[in-house]
Amino acid sequence: MTVKSIVLSKNQIDILKQHSEKNSPNEACAILFGKTDDSSITVKEVFLTKNIENSPVNFTMSPEELILAYSKAEREKLDVSAIFHSHPGSVAYPSSTDKKYMEINPVPWVIFSNIHDEFRAYIYDLDLVPVPVKIL
Ligand SMILES: [Zn+2]
Numbered sequence: 001m002t003v004k005s006i007v008l009s010k011n012q013i014d015i016l017k018q019h020s021e022k023n024s025p026n027e028a029c030a031i032l033f034g035k036t037d038d039s040s041i042t043v044k045e046v047f048l049t050k051n052i053e054n055s056p057v058n059f060t061m062s063p064e065e066l067i068l069a070y071s072k073a074e075r076e077k078l079d080v081s082a083i084f085h086s087h088p089g090s091v092a093y094p095s096s097t098d099k100k101y102m103e104i105n106p107v108p109w110v111i112f113s114n115i116h117d118e119f120r121a122y123i124y125d126l127d128l129v130p131v132p133v134k135i136l
Contacts, residue, residue: 005132006040006131008043008110009043009135009136013119019048024114026055028059028085029051029083031049031083032080032084033072033076036079041081044078045078047072049062084110084111086111086114087112089114092120098111102128108131110133
């Protein structure tokens with residue numbers, strides 16, 4: 001899938017930053033619901049999830065929360081557009097573990113680096129491809 005950009009509002013960015021700061025030093029995670037138009041994803045809703053691993057270098061969402069997220073997206077006629085997680089102590093670039101999961105889950109992965117206060121997004125399409133993050 002080619003994705004030209006992922007668009008988030010300032011408010012959504014603030015929610016994700018707060019969620020990341022609250023979970024630090026562990027990774028925070030969330031699911032982003034949105035609409036895709038002309039290969040550009042606009043995020044409509046942020047669904048915050050728990051990192052059941054409580055780890056500073058990995059994250060896992062519970063199956064229960066995933067089921068909840070998918071049914072909520074379906075009810076609201078939104079797509080499960082992207083996966084978010086934070087890197088409390090490193091750059092906003094996928095780790096080797098991220099890369100492995102990105103391969104089997106080819107939606108954009110949005111990463112926030114707490115230490116660099118920076119959002120970046122990547123999608124796995126044969127290799128890691130950067131997706132521009134636009135903040136409106
Ligand atoms: Zn990661």
